[in-house]
Amino acid sequence: xxxxxxxxxxxxxxxxxxxxxxxxxxxxxxxxxxxxxxxxxxxxxxxxxxxxxxxxxxxxxxxxxxxxxxxxxxxxxxxxxxxxxxxxxxxxxxxxxxxxxxxxxxxxxxxxxxxxxxxxxxxxxxxxxxxxxxxxxxxxxxxxxxxxxxxxxxxxxxxxxxxxxxxxxxxxxxxxxxxxxxxxxxxxxxxxxxxxxxxxxxxxxxxxxxxxxxxxxxxxxxxxxxxxxxxxxxxxxxxxxxxxxxxxxxxxxxxxxxxxxxxxxxxxxxxxxxxxxxxxxxxxxxxxxxxxxxxxxxxxxxxxxxxxxxxxxxxxxxxxxxxxxxxxxxxxxxxxxxxxxxxxxxxxxxxxxxxxxxxxxxxxxxxxxxxxxx
Numbered sequence: 001x002x003x004x005x006x007x008x009x010x011x012x013x014x015x016x017x018x019x020x021x022x023x024x025x026x027x028x029x030x031x032x033x034x035x036x037x038x039x040x041x042x043x044x045x046x047x048x049x050x051x052x053x054x055x056x057x058x059x060x061x062x063x064x065x066x067x068x069x070x071x072x073x074x075x076x077x078x079x080x081x082x083x084x085x086x087x088x089x090x091x092x093x094x095x096x097x098x099x100x101x102x103x104x105x106x107x108x109x110x111x112x113x114x115x116x117x118x119x120x121x122x123x124x125x126x127x128x129x130x131x132x133x134x135x136x137x138x139x140x141x142x143x144x145x146x147x148x149x150x151x152x153x154x155x156x157x158x159x160x161x162x163x164x165x166x167x168x169x170x171x172x173x174x175x176x177x178x179x180x181x182x183x184x185x186x187x188x189x190x191x192x193x194x195x196x197x198x199x200x201x202x203x204x205x206x207x208x209x210x211x212x213x214x215x216x217x218x219x220x221x222x223x224x225x226x227x228x229x230x231x232x233x234x235x236x237x238x239x240x241x242x243x244x245x246x247x248x249x250x251x252x253x254x255x256x257x258x259x260x261x262x263x264x265x266x267x268x269x270x271x272x273x274x275x276x277x278x279x280x281x282x283x284x285x286x287x288x289x290x291x292x293x294x295x296x297x298x299x300x301x302x303x304x305x306x307x308x309x310x311x312x313x314x315x316x317x318x319x320x321x322x323x324x325x326x327x328x329x330x331x332x333x334x335x336x337x338x339x340x341x342x343x344x345x346x347x348x349x350x351x352x353x354x355x356x357x358x359x360x361x362x363x364x365x366x367x368x369x370x371x372x373x374x
Contacts, residue, residue: 005062007049007074010042015074017067019059023050038191049078060205136162137210137233137287138241139280140202142255145171145247151182152277153244154189159281160288165193166202171246199243199255207238211259212279213251214267222261226286229263234290242283247276302350309354314341316358320365 004023008016008030016039020026027047030039039045053059066074076084139157144150144167154165167174174195183190196202203209210229224232233240243259245251256262265282267274274282318337327333349357363369 003053003056003059004050005053005059005066006047006051007066007078008039008045009048010039010045012042014042015048015071016042016045017063017074019056019063021056023047136164138164138166138203138206138239139284140166140168140199140241140243141170141276142168142199142202142243142251143171143246144244144276147172147176147178148182149247149276150176150193151179151184151186151190152275153280154179154183154186154193156277156281157284158186158189160284162284162287163189163192165189166196166241167193168196168199168202170195199258203241203243203258205239206241208232208236208240209243209259210240210261210263211243211251211256212263212283213245213256214264214274219253219256219262221256221259224261224263226263226265226283229261229283230286230290232261233287244276244279302352304348305351305354309351310345310349313349313354313358314344316361317344320361323365 001021003019003021005017005019006023006027008018008027010016016030018026026035027045029035030045031043033040033043051062053062066077069077073085076082139153139162141150141153144153147170150165150167150170157163157165170176174193175190179190180187194202210224229242242263243251243255245255263283265274317340321327327336
């Protein structure tokens with residue numbers, strides 16, 4: 001039996017990637033709007049790329065890999081331009097804006113430290129991976145109650161580069177109109193959210209599952225902290241999921257039993273209540289520390305001033321201090337000058353800062369400037 005990974009170009013110019021065992025029937029369902037979700041409101045759609053695989057796992061893996069590519073890389077794949085794909089893979093990794101029309105999924109090409117996961121080109125073009133990427137964990141919200149909390153959890157996820165949310169039997173159904181405003185722009189997470197009836201179905205493709213809970217359980221299973229969880233995710237070869245329980249009661253014992261380990265955070269034993277978004281953001285942040293998310297842009301430090309400029313400043317200062325009789329008694333003059341020199345030479349002043357200080361000295365010793373009076 002054959003399976004296909006495929007890519008559709010939607011009416012709004014965006015791309016949708018999926019996999020199936022019956023390409024003709026699946027494309028027809030997308031085209032007619034029978035498949036709810038991303039393509040239903042973006043018809044007509046056009047099949048622009050397809051590839052056959054020997055089994056479903058390979059097709060699904062190709063879908064997940066391509067879904068994270070940039071628009072330019074998807075279009076290079078459509079054209080069969082493997083050299084362009086290789087060049088684009090060498091670029092500095094960037095998390096694309098969720099508002100980009102490139103795909104329902106943002107860019108997740110990344111180079112990570114530590115163990116490498118499969119590269120997007122592997123299995124498609126036969127190239128050896130030149131860059132490694134780290135796939136973030138799936139966030140599974142089990143029986144969430146309020147749409148607002150789902151939206152806030154989506155916002156927390158996207159803050160730290162996570163985009164795959166799975167919902168298990170949300171109390172008020174899905175989609176929920178209260179989720180969008182609470183997400184504050186993290187619409188890409190909500191738009192891609194998948195709905196499941198049971199926890200077992202939601203984690204069926206995951207090789208590693210953590211249950212987030214602070215409640216004590218009558219289960220004999222490993223308990224790890226956020227740092228160890230993040231390390232295990234980084235080193236894992238397959239998908240990882242983190243389970244979060246409903247707001248009122250948390251995960252049930254039956255839910256926790258499906259996990260490989262419990263993850264918990266040190267918390268005040270007299271007040272151990274975390275809301276859903278807080279719990280998500282704590283663990284998402286810990287994962288992000290092992291990723292290559294861009295840090296806020298910092299202004300580059302100015303280069304230190306040449307020694308000649310510093311000598312000019314020190315000479316000016318000493319001259320003015322001598323004129324004011326500052327160096328007293330005379331026997332301490334050299335020691336005092338050396339102290340001042342140390343102050344100005346150990347701080348790494350830039351040329352701009354040296355000029356500013358020299359201006360201050362001139363202003364202090366010169367006559368007052370005239371001021372316009374009204």
